[in-house]
Amino acid sequence: MSVEPEPVTLTIDGKEVTVPTGTLVIRAAEQLGIEIPRFCDHPFLDPVGACRQCYVEIEGQRKLFTACTTEVAAGMVVHTQNTSELAHEGQVANLEFLLINHPLDCPICDRGGECPLQDQTMAFGPGESRYIEPKRVYRKPIPLSPLVLLDRERCVLCARCTRFCDQISGDRFIEMFARGAGQQVAIAAGEDFRSPFSGNTIQICPVGALTASTYRFVARPFDVHVADGICGHCSAGCNVRVDVRRGEVVRVLARDNAEVNDAWICDKGRFAFRAADGPGRVTTPLIRERGLEPASFDEVLGRVAEWSRGARVAFLTGGRLADEDAFALSKLARVAFGTNDLDHRRAFHGGLAEELEAASALRVTYRDVERAGAILVVGLDAEQEVPILHLRIRKAARRGARVFVVHSRETRLSDVAEHLLCRPGQEGAVLERLIEGGAAGSDEERVARALRTAEGAVVLAGSLLAEHPLATDVALRLSRRLGAGFALVPRRAGDRGALRAGVHPALLPGGRRLAVASERAEVEAVWGELRSSEPGRNGREILEACARREIDVLFLVGVDPLRDVPDAALARRALENVPVKVVQSLELGELEPYADAFLPAAALHEREGHLTTWEGRSQRTRPVRAPAGLSRPDWEIFAGLAEAVGAPLGFGSVEELREEMEALLAPREVSERPTAWVGAGVPQWLDEVTLFTYPLLVDEGRLSEGASELKAALEEPAFVEVHPEDAERLHLADGGWARVRTGAGEATLPVRVSSRVAQGSVFVPFNQPGLEANRLLSGRFTAAATLEAVPGGGEGARGGEGIAGPEAKT
Amino acid sequence: MSARREDRGTVSGGFGATLKGLATVFRQVFRADVTEEYPRRIQPPPPRSHIGRHRLNRHEDGLEKCIGCELCAFACPADAIWVVGADNDPEHPVSPGERYAKDYQINYLRCIMCGMCVEACPTRALTLTSAYEMSFLTREDAILTKDQLLEPPAPLGTAPGTEEG
Numbered sequence: 001m002s003v004e005p006e007p008v009t010l011t012i013d014g015k016e017v018t019v020p021t022g023t024l025v026i027r028a029a030e031q032l033g034i035e036i037p038r039f040c041d042h043p044f045l046d047p048v049g050a051c052r053q054c055y056v057e058i059e060g061q062r063k064l065f066t067a068c069t070t071e072v073a074a075g076m077v078v079h080t081q082n083t084s085e086l087a088h089e090g091q092v093a094n095l096e097f098l099l100i101n102h103p104l105d106c107p108i109c110d111r112g113g114e115c116p117l118q119d120q121t122m123a124f125g126p127g128e129s130r131y132i133e134p135k136r137v138y139r140k141p142i143p144l145s146p147l148v149l150l151d152r153e154r155c156v157l158c159a160r161c162t163r164f165c166d167q168i169s170g171d172r173f174i175e176m177f178a179r180g181a182g183q184q185v186a187i188a189a190g191e192d193f194r195s196p197f198s199g200n201t202i203q204i205c206p207v208g209a210l211t212a213s214t215y216r217f218v219a220r221p222f223d224v225h226v227a228d229g230i231c232g233h234c235s236a237g238c239n240v241r242v243d244v245r246r247g248e249v250v251r252v253l254a255r256d257n258a259e260v261n262d263a264w265i266c267d268k269g270r271f272a273f274r275a276a277d278g279p280g281r282v283t284t285p286l287i288r289e290r291g292l293e294p295a296s297f298d299e300v301l302g303r304v305a306e307w308s309r310g311a312r313v314a315f316l317t318g319g320r321l322a323d324e325d326a327f328a329l330s331k332l333a334r335v336a337f338g339t340n341d342l343d344h345r346r347a348f349h350g351g352l353a354e355e356l357e358a359a360s361a362l363r364v365t366y367r368d369v370e371r372a373g374a375i376l377v378v379g380l381d382a383e384q385e386v387p388i389l390h391l392r393i394r395k396a397a398r399r400g401a402r403v404f405v406v407h408s409r410e411t412r413l414s415d416v417a418e419h420l421l422c423r424p425g426q427e428g429a430v431l432e433r434l435i436e437g438g439a440a441g442s443d444e445e446r447v448a449r450a451l452r453t454a455e456g457a458v459v460l461a462g463s464l465l466a467e468h469p470l471a472t473d474v475a476l477r478l479s480r481r482l483g484a485g486f487a488l489v490p491r492r493a494g495d496r497g498a499l500r501a502g503v504h505p506a507l508l509p510g511g512r513r514l515a516v517a518s519e520r521a522e523v524e525a526v527w528g529e530l531r532s533s534e535p536g537r538n539g540r541e542i543l544e545a546c547a548r549r550e551i552d553v554l555f556l557v558g559v560d561p562l563r564d565v566p567d568a569a570l571a572r573r574a575l576e577n578v579p580v581k582v583v584q585s586l587e588l589g590e591l592e593p594y595a596d597a598f599l600p601a602a603a604l605h606e607r608e609g610h611l612t613t614w615e616g617r618s619q620r621t622r623p624v625r626a627p628a629g630l631s632r633p634d635w636e637i638f639a640g641l642a643e644a645v646g647a648p649l650g651f652g653s654v655e656e657l658r659e660e661m662e663a664l665l666a667p668r669e670v671s672e673r674p675t676a677w678v679g680a681g682v683p684q685w686l687d688e689v690t691l692f693t694y695p696l697l698v699d700e701g702r703l704s705e706g707a708s709e710l711k712a713a714l715e716e717p718a719f720v721e722v723h724p725e726d727a728e729r730l731h732l733a734d735g736g737w738a739r740v741r742t743g744a745g746e747a748t749l750p751v752r753v754s755s756r757v758a759q760g761s762v763f764v765p766f767n768q769p770g771l772e773a774n775r776l777l778s779g780r781f782t783a784a785a786t787l788e789a790v791p792g793g794g795e796g797a798r799g800g801e802g803i804a805g806p807e808a809k810t
Numbered sequence: 811m812s813a814r815r816e817d818r819g820t821v822s823g824g825f826g827a828t829l830k831g832l833a834t835v836f837r838q839v840f841r842a843d844v845t846e847e848y849p850r851r852i853q854p855p856p857p858r859s860h861i862g863r864h865r866l867n868r869h870e871d872g873l874e875k876c877i878g879c880e881l882c883a884f885a886c887p888a889d890a891i892w893v894v895g896a897d898n899d900p901e902h903p904v905s906p907g908e909r910y911a912k913d914y915q916i917n918y919l920r921c922i923m924c925g926m927c928v929e930a931c932p933t934r935a936l937t938l939t940s941a942y943e944m945s946f947l948t949r950e951d952a953i954l955t956k957d958q959l960l961e962p963p964a965p966l967g968t969a970p971g972t973e974e975g
């Protein structure tokens with residue numbers, strides 16, 4: 001976007017370094033490996049110079065300068081504490097000053113042992129304090145939210161936390177109040193720090209002023225085992241560090257990776273870490289005899305192989321498989337069972353866009369988003385679905401990008417973006433108008449022009465686009481027209497990897513089409529001849545076939561169709577009718593009465609593997625502990641099963657498996673085909689409204705099990721969001737109750753009247769306490785609905801307690 | 811090194827040294843015996859000696875001095891101490907302040923009695939006693955829990971292997 005800044009050369013402690021103009025002295029020193037003590041400076045936040053710790057001497061200047069706010073200049077000669085007595089004295093004096101009001105809390109402080117204030121006092125500070133007067137005291141920790149505790153006595157007023165909220169998340173809940181010795185971080189009375197990024201402030205606080213309720217007094221840095229992992233909660237692919245004490249996960253921290261998550265993770269990634277240690281975890285293989293009884297792996301795999309021999313087999317997976325697992329499954333289904341009935345998807349985009357995403361990687365990256373001149377977000381609520389992408393879009397906006405959102409509901413980008421609200425299913429039509437340039441004088445015309453004239457535009461398409469056939473391809477076509485980058489942004493951590501690996505009825509690894517002989521042949525060269533070249537059934541069709549008893553053995557790998565599939569009734573019918581159900585997962589949950597065999601899988605932090613981000617970046621995750629009990633990584637179970645049916649997959653180690661993956665998953669070119677947009681099939685509305693749903697970040701999902709503090713802080717009970725005009729027409733009042741009816745069922749929910757939602761549509765979250773919204777759906781994430789007010793249900797509507805159990809009728 | 815080798819080589823030097831050694835042995839024969847008949851007769855160790863098992867102390871009001879800070883565990887070169895901190899219930903605090911030790915164990919199969927933990931303790935909660943009898947019949951017995959460490963040690967002569975033990 002901009003021209004590369006001129007390089008300048010300066011001298012620090014006698015060493016020369018050349019850096020771009022505008023670089024801060026503290027960064028230039030880092031490049032030379034010279035450490036200057038600091039508290040307020042953070043590489044991803046704007047400089048403030050609040051703590052005065054980073055004093056350096058600059059030749060020719062009379063006073064000391066703060067290295068974190070001073071930009072380099074050509075020929076500048078800088079002396080840090082290493083070569084300047086003055087700088088050293090200034091730093092010592094400042095540390096003594098900071099410690100005047102700092103309590104002697106180290107023994108009871110969670111930061112003890114990994115505290116920048118402790119460390120820098122030891123390294124750069126005075127040995128003793130001369131201060132003997134009483135220190136300032138405050139009430140010990142005040143909870144800013146159920147997750148974040150503030151101990152004001154310990155605060156060094158560096159403003160990292162408040163700057164994070166200001167500059168990065170945009171959730172301005174905490175502020176600096178007062179001045180002088182009384183200055184403190186504070187939150188408005190009665191407010192909660194309700195930001196899904198709040199945990200980052202804890203991690204960047206250079207002292208123990210902000211601590212996590214989940215980690216309070218739990219461990220010290222020397223008694224945890226740590227490993228570098230990848231967060232498995234969404235497709236953002238945040239780099240994390242997982243801490244385990246005595247075999248139990250006690251903390252998750254962000255690792256810095258400027259290509260992916262900068263230095264941030266969302267609160268779900270940080271605080272939802274107990275699912276694999278919960279009471280529901282099953283770590284022994286089970287087989288149904290009289291009841292579900294423990295058995296050995298060999299025994300269960302043997303029986304499953306016996307049931308599947310010559311039978312009609314299908315595989316459904318969830319979104320949490322690692323890349324290796326997905327690849328092994330893709331091969332298992334096709335080579336060992338000769339079936340193409342396998343699917344990982346909840347949203348069926350189909351078309352060219354999906355094929356492109358399957359074939360290639362890194363066509364649009366976080367960096368591209370960050371540097372884009374304009375960003376068009378379609379059918380995606382980034383904050384709730386892929387939170388770190390949301391932060392990147394905000395970063396781009398701060399750098400001047402124009403951001404537009406086409407969605408049925410206003411997102412938290414609203415302060416930096418312009419929203420074009422439309423009824424669900426209409427996104428394709430809006431995009432089509434953008435392609436044509438928009439009607440004269442309309443918003444669309446303005447947006448189209450902004451997109452066309454921007455340098456480096458990016459189109460980000462979310463799963464809600466899959467609600468309309470071909471809408472995704474229209475988004476792709478729009479991006480082509482604009483010369484913009486295009487990415488399909490899936491929600492779940494394993495989605496992109498599974499698509500790349502071909503856990504898909506029509507696509508083989510690398511997006512090769514099963515039905516196209518030349519593309520199939522490339523896979524057959526590695527896997528041997530495939531028994532069937534007919535595309536199989538997609539996820540929904542698999543369930544329908546199960547319900548009709550056209551499938552004999554259904555494998556459910558890390559998926560619970562009763563909860564995950566947008567048609568609870570169909571899922572139940574399928575489970576009731578398919579003769580054999582094999583569950584492979586961390587837990588049985590609601591599938592317990594159905595499972596005929598259970599194969600325990602290892603959790604993400606218990607195994608080696610890779611996860612692919614929405615960009616297509618495959619990142620390695622390492623185990624921090626051994627698999628619990630007898631559980632095994634999914635791919636090993638698949639390999640065992642293949643062996644049991646007498647068709648070994650041919651890899652005995654992750655290395656061999658990866659070799660084969662690399663052969664088949666190298667990025668490929670996909671031949672361009674025109675995409676068709678027929679404009680037909682746009683639903684016609686009468687008096688009713690369109691209900692749409694997508695999962696919110698913190699919900700009843702199984703990976704958030706046990707995350708009670710996170711849920712207390714951020715989980716909302718189920719609600720229905722209605723536009724004011726619809727509310728008036730339907731006689732619904734904010735805070736009142738509505739009976740929501742669809743073709744699939746009905747539920748009584750508290751009403752939120754809000755112009756955040758597009759007129760003519762109502763939003764219900766997918767899986768909040770009080771409603772599993774898939775009971776209202778029949779195969780799509782949208783449904784025609786009718787709403788009527790339920791009188792007298794008004795009290796306690798927002799409290800959650802008052803929610804009358806959803807009377808779902810099926 | 812080389813000088814000594816030469817020493818040994820001379821006849822007079824070697825013989826003189828032998829005589830000196832024999833004299834030492836001879837004198838020792840007439841000295842009083844310092845061997846103690848432990849465990850048949852047990853001498854009390856000198857007062858204020860810190861040669862034995864740890865003890866967790868209490869404040870005068872009965873609250874535990876230990877705040878569960880884990881500094882002792884951090885200092886321990888033998889990784890013998892296990893501490894789990896927790897939040898005090900303000901109504902029924904276990905120790906003064908916010909934090910207390912929910913669990914505290916010392917493994918005497920590991921402890922080398924170096925006393926580093928005592929030095930690290932910021933609250934003087936942890937001290938050494940003179941209960942030096944460290945014999946146990948099982949591994950479990952050798953790991954003392956917080957309840958045991960809060961109590962004074964059993965009198966000498968009661969450990970396994972002694973007459974009463």
Ligand code: SF4
Binds near residue numbers: 161201207
């Ligand atoms: S709470 Fe921490 S991050 Fe915030 S100003 Fe105080 S010391 Fe800095």
Ligand code: SF4
Binds near residue numbers: 232234265266
């Ligand atoms: S943004 Fe996604 S990947 Fe990152 S921490 Fe949150 S859930 Fe995990």
Ligand code: SF4
Binds near residue numbers: 889890921923924925
């Ligand atoms: S005395 Fe030494 S070895 Fe024993 S627990 Fe204390 S620090 Fe560890």
Ligand code: SF4
Binds near residue numbers: 876881882911
């Ligand atoms: S004994 Fe002392 S050092 Fe050990 S946890 Fe208790 S207070 Fe801390």
Ligand code: FES
Binds near residue numbers: 048049
């Ligand atoms: S780090 Fe430079 S003023 Fe704080």
